[in-house]
Amino acid sequence: GEDVEQSLFLSVREGDSSVINCTYTDSSSTYLYWYKQEPGAGLQLLTYIFSNMDMKQDQRLTVLLNKKDKHLSLRIADTQTGDSAIYFCAESINDYKLSFGAGTTVTVRA
């Protein structure tokens, strides 16, 4: 099975906050990442967090890391229609190789 697991779908109303959750299995992960993929495009790095941090905030994005539970979340404040995309959680272990989840499709409705 996947080493990184995410829920498949999230629907959110425009202006609300979105929270995307992810669990990972390897406790030796050094960095954890969130990438965004729009239709027909490559992956855009949104943010990442070092494993010794609990939280990182970057404008509308807040990343929370619970190492004990191996749980990572991405909160998007004031969600806009342009935030509709697939969001991938990824962990890196050795040599910065990335192991990705299957992605969460976020749909923003008016």
Next chain:
Amino acid sequence: EAGVAQSPRYKIIEKRQSVAFWCNPISGHATLYWYQQILGQGPKLLIQFQNNGVVDDSQLPKDRFSAERLKGVDSTLKIQPAKLEDSAVYLCASSFKETQYFGPGTRLLVL
């Protein structure tokens, strides 16, 4: 700063044919990766280069896939012969330390 470039963007071939993809990483990035992304899944690492040397190719199906990065800059990924299950998006990424940046990908359809 220019991003990771890939070509072609789309390719349609018949099974048993061969195909090659090209990647030009961000200038100065020593590490280059090739990923395969099957529809509905996350990207899976095929091969990792550090300059012109292979760091990890454990997930590369070596009976049909090959990759090279001869001068430590551009890279090519080849499939010969292609199978139906190779239909996917092939993503190239480059990195300096912990951050990987992805190209737009090559969409391959094998008929």
